[in-house]
Amino acid sequence: MESAPAIQKLLDELERMPGIGPKSAQRIAYWMLNSDRGTVLRLADAIVEVKNTVHFCSRCFNYAEGEVCEICASSRRNAAILCVVSEPRDIAAIERTAAFSGLYHVLGGVLSPMDGVGPDDLHIAELLQRLADDTVEEVVLATNPNVEGETTAAYLARLIKPLGLKVTRLASGLPVGGDLEFADEVTLGRAIESRRAL
Amino acid sequence: MESAPAIQKLLDELERMPGIGPKSAQRIAYWMLNSDRGTVLRLADAIVEVKNTVHFCSRCFNYAEGEVCEICASSRRNAAILCVVSEPRDIAAIERTAAFSGLYHVLGGVLSPMDGVGPDDLHIAELLQRLADDTVEEVVLATNPNVEGETTAAYLARLIKPLGLKVTRLASGLPVGGDLEFADEVTLGRAIESRRAL
Numbered sequence: 456m457e458s459a460p461a462i463q464k465l466l467d468e469l470e471r472m473p474g475i476g477p478k479s480a481q482r483i484a485y486w487m488l489n490s491d492r493g494t495v496l497r498l499a500d501a502i503v504e505v506k507n508t509v510h511f512c513s514r515c516f517n518y519a520e521g522e523v524c525e526i527c528a529s530s531r532r533n534a535a536i537l538c539v540v541s542e543p544r545d546i547a548a549i550e551r552t553a554a555f556s557g558l559y560h561v562l563g564g565v566l567s568p569m570d571g572v573g574p575d576d577l578h579i580a581e582l583l584q585r586l587a588d589d590t591v592e593e594v595v596l597a598t599n600p601n602v603e604g605e606t607t608a609a610y611l612a613r614l615i616k617p618l619g620l621k622v623t624r625l626a627s628g629l630p631v632g633g634d635l636e637f638a639d640e641v642t643l644g645r646a647i648e649s650r651r652a653l
Numbered sequence: 654m655e656s657a658p659a660i661q662k663l664l665d666e667l668e669r670m671p672g673i674g675p676k677s678a679q680r681i682a683y684w685m686l687n688s689d690r691g692t693v694l695r696l697a698d699a700i701v702e703v704k705n706t707v708h709f710c711s712r713c714f715n716y717a718e719g720e721v722c723e724i725c726a727s728s729r730r731n732a733a734i735l736c737v738v739s740e741p742r743d744i745a746a747i748e749r750t751a752a753f754s755g756l757y758h759v760l761g762g763v764l765s766p767m768d769g770v771g772p773d774d775l776h777i778a779e780l781l782q783r784l785a786d787d788t789v790e791e792v793v794l795a796t797n798p799n800v801e802g803e804t805t806a807a808y809l810a811r812l813i814k815p816l817g818l819k820v821t822r823l824a825s826g827l828p829v830g831g832d833l834e835f836a837d838e839v840t841l842g843r844a845i846e847s848r849r850a851l
Contacts, residue, residue: 459718465703468696473684474677485742486671487703488716495704498666502697505663505682506690518686520657544683 462488514585516561516578518543526550526559533557538595539582539611541565541604545597557595560585565603566610574610582611586618593621600627660686712783714759714776716741724748724757731755736793737780737809739763739802743795755793758783763801764808772808780809784816791819798825 462484469480487495511517512524519525526532526546536557540546546559562577585591594615598604612622628646629638638646660682667678685693709715710722717723724730724744734755738744744757760775783789792813796802810820826844827836836844 465699499700501663501666
């Protein structure tokens, strides 16, 4: 081996990261070798800190540093609308839109018989418990618009509708700024079905 | 902010890495949050270890963990051929070819009047010192085939040739597996000039 063992070890660990192949790992490793100590150790510290301080919110299962996450702890959120998502990263995506001011509930996955994921493997019992106290008026089912996400949304809708709550689903259609010509048939079909009156 | 502060800090630090934008940083951060503690802390340790143990080889200025790098320390390398490169990463590239068994010397850059890099900013004095003991018979100038690399190679050739050593340069030409049609004119022109008898 031509590399120093510490460099080889770093390359091996960097390549475990998603989207990082051997070339990117090498580029990052050389950046670390060339950068000043402070910059590089700050990154290592940030990694350790995240693993030490971040866990799941006891209420919504988002990532949190305290007992509950910052969204659950905020007094400015509308507790009457609850948005159900599959993963914490979906919360980050929705928050970036600034179009939603309600609370969230993270399922921790989607129903997937193929992968052996059933209702008991998701935070569905905890969701029903949150709906029991009459605070929530609308549940937005924001699982992904794919087979498993739709199945999960349909399953949840069947459970929640009998509670007398409004159940909604994110709209499917053409991406804004997109092009009819390049839309796939399913998306375009959905956009036609869900056309709005002007 | 919707993210926990520790996550936001991690995202900021990840985005400093070369080739990592906000989307990649987020993907990596979520991977770190979801992966088991051991995997993630091993990466943080590898980063710290590289900054603590890796420095420059006292002989060739490659990265090294000991006083000299593994290549300089090896008894299986041919000390009669010295390959001069700009950066340690060039050594890694040449080693991967397994086509060179000599030793290296890292300049630590290339001559660049525009960036204020002159001969005294590179490890040229140390190179000449290494050539003084008559061990080296050939110096391969392996700086990049661009303006600054060629200038640096020409400068070094003028210094080294009077010492009576053989001075060579890496061949320029068509990439193996490449296509005449897609070669740039300069490369194709160089390939024609340097054509070999068959």
